Structure formats: C-alpha cells, structure tokens
Amino acid sequence: MALKEFPRTQVENVSLSRMLIGTNWLLGWSHTSVSADEMIKRRYDSAEAFKPVLEAYLRHGVDTIMAPFGLSPELTKAVKETEQKAGREIILVDTPSINVSDSPAARKEAEAVIKESARRGAKLCLIHHSSAEQLVNKNLGQIVRLDDYTKMIRDAGMIPGLSAHMPELIVYSDQNGYDVQTYIQIFNCMGFLMQVEIETVASIIQNAKKPVMTIKSMAAGRCSPYVGLTFSWNAIREKDMVTVGAFSAAEAEEDIEISLAAIEHRFPNLEKRSSPNQDQAAFGK
Numbered sequence: 001m002a003l004k005e006f007p008r009t010q011v012e013n014v015s016l017s018r019m020l021i022g023t024n025w026l027l028g029w030s031h032t033s034v035s036a037d038e039m040i041k042r043r044y045d046s047a048e049a050f051k052p053v054l055e056a057y058l059r060h061g062v063d064t065i066m067a068p069f070g071l072s073p074e075l076t077k078a079v080k081e082t083e084q085k086a087g088r089e090i091i092l093v094d095t096p097s098i099n100v101s102d103s104p105a106a107r108k109e110a111e112a113v114i115k116e117s118a119r120r121g122a123k124l125c126l127i128h129h130s131s132a133e134q135l136v137n138k139n140l141g142q143i144v145r146l147d148d149y150t151k152m153i154r155d156a157g158m159i160p161g162l163s164a165h166m167p168e169l170i171v172y173s174d175q176n177g178y179d180v181q182t183y184i185q186i187f188n189c190m191g192f193l194m195q196v197e198i199e200t201v202a203s204i205i206q207n208a209k210k211p212v213m214t215i216k217s218m219a220a221g222r223c224s225p226y227v228g229l230t231f232s233w234n235a236i237r238e239k240d241m242v243t244v245g246a247f248s249a250a251e252a253e254e255d256i257e258i259s260l261a262a263i264e265h266r267f268p269n270l271e272k273r274s275s276p277n278q279d280q281a282a283f284g285k
Contacts, residue, residue, distance in 0.1 A: 005061035006256065007263060009239045011182045011211055012159050014123050016091055019259055020213060021057050021065035022245025024220070026050060027072055031193075031220035040247070050078035051085075056249035058086050060256045066093040066184075066213065066243055068128065069120050070113070076120055093213070094122035095163050095184070098131045102145065111152050118156035125153045126161035126184055126213075133166050143172050150179040161213075166195060167204050174209045184213045184243075189231035192219035202235055212236065215243040225251075225258050226268065233262035 007018045026044050030036035044050055054065075069076050069092060079090050094117040098110040117125050127149055135143045143162075153160040163184040164170050173180040186193050187201055193216055194201055205212045214236060218228035232242045244259065246252040254270060261268035272278065 003060050004260065006260070007238075008061075009211055009241060011124060011161075014091065014159060016064040016093075016241065017062045018241050019057075019062045019064075019256065020093065020241050020243040021054070021062060022215065022243040023065065023067040023072075023075065025245040025247045026053065026075065027067065031216075043247075045074075047074045047078040047081060050075055051082050052249040053246060053252055054078060054082045054090070055086065056246075056252040057256070058082065058088060058090065062252075062256065063088060064091040064093060064241075066095060066215075068095045068097065069122065070094075070096055070116060080121070091124075092120065092122040093124045093126060093161075094120065094158075095126050095128045097128040098149065100131050100134050100145070100149070107148065110149060114149070114152045114158075115156050118158055122158055124161055124182065125156070125158040126163050126182070127153075129163040129165040129169075129184070132162050132164070132169060136166065136168060136172065138168065141172055142176060143169060143178065146173075146178050146180075154179065165193070167201055170204050170208050170212070180210065182211050182213060183208065184215055186216045187212075187214040187232065187235070188216045188219045188223070189228055190219040190223055192216055192222055205236055205240060211239045211241065213241045213243055217242050217244060225255050226270075229255060229258045230262045233259060 008015050009018050025040060028037045028041040030040060067075060083090050096113050096117050098113050099106040114125060135146055137144050150160040159181050160179055161182040162169050162173060162180050165186055170183050185205060191198050214232055217232040218225055244255045246255055258268045
C-alpha cells in the first residue's frame, strides 16, 4: 500500500512539501547543551549516517530540506545520493551567512557564497538571520541594501528569501516590496527564542504576503512532538510550512504521523510510551 504523500505548497514556481526537513538535530545544534551537540555530531559523522533519516522523510513525500549546506559537505553529499537512490528530487533551501558590509570586497565575497549555493543545487536561498538582521534600520522601517543581495540570488538562478528570527523582517519586507518570496520565522507554542509574544508572531504570519517557513516547532525539545506540532499546524495558513527536525528515522516517522493527524484533525496513530508497568488505567487501552 502506497504511503500518503505529505501536503504541498508553492513558493513562486517551486512546489515544496509543507513539512520541511530540519537539520539542527543532524548537524549538531541542539539548543540544549554542548554534550548534546557532540552526541549529534558523533552520530552524524558521514554521508551514510544521514541517509536513513532522509529516506524516512522522502517515503512520505517530505522532499524539502533546510540547512546552511555550505557548513556540511557530507549532508549535501547524502542528499544527492539519496535523490539518486530514490529517483526523486530533494529540494534544497539553503540559508547561507554572507558578508553584508558595505564595501566592494564584501559584496564580492557575498556574491561568491551565493553562487556556491547555486552550484550545490539550491532552489531557494534565504539569507541567514545573522546576516540579514545587520541590515535592519528600525527608524526607517527598511532592510538597507537588501536589494543588492536578492539580485545576486536571482542572478544565480535561485528564489530569494529571508531568515527572519526578528519578526520585523517580514513586516519591512512586505511594506517595502523587496524581492523576498518566502521567510523563515521562529514560531512555537512556548515562545522559545521568539522576540515578541506568540499571538503577535501568529498575526504577522497570518498577514504575511508570502508563504512562511516556521521553525523551532518543538522548542528544541522543550515540548513533546504531539503538543508542538499540533499547535503549529493549526496556527498557520495552508500555504505555510513547518520545519521538523529528527534525530532518527523512527522519530521522523512519528513526527510525520503526528503532523498528518494535526492537518486532518484526528488523533495520531502512535505506540504508547514505555513504562516499567504498562498495565495502568491511565495509559488507556
């Protein structure tokens, strides 16, 4: 029996799965501790190690992955080899950090990084928040010189976007009509790493002119997948996305089932949690 394909959305002329493969728990950014980061890096130390997780997502039609690919040649290699094995394209959403200093040398450096992103095969290039936020002028309500970088992305053959940890980036981008076709925004039920209240960010997402890629849906493990994903899928629009990272193929399968259940407004089909004594009425039948 064929597995259900995950729902899709569109950014400009590119079709994306509404679930995006997150990579913090593949590349070593746990948002928890140095020891957790090191645990991740020990497990995912080669292209071969990434493949079972990528294949689990791909089995369900989750074919879009977000990462700063320039920092992990092994993940890039794993994506390409998984594509070949499955006979299906995996869409790369690259989030490179660039030098945004206002000088000819810095612009040349930024352009080289963007061109390298295109050479890796990225369809979408979203400037990393650590770079984009340096350009924000709150007094003017502008992202100064952003057009320089979105043009570089266009010239390299990719769709431009912004990683907007700072929610003002979405507002300013829409107000000023920048060539930004999608945004990354932190959004979760705990307000983890969010710069303003959950309700305010929810309103910004609801009113955004372009599709939004939400991240940190489980607050980096601070809430369970059922709680975090059920909230996220029910608090965004049908064209928006949720980025979901997993530490194993089994976790990816669970997260996909929880997500599909949330979208379909049903209870997920999951195994009971383990306990020294499973025969407890509170566990249900």
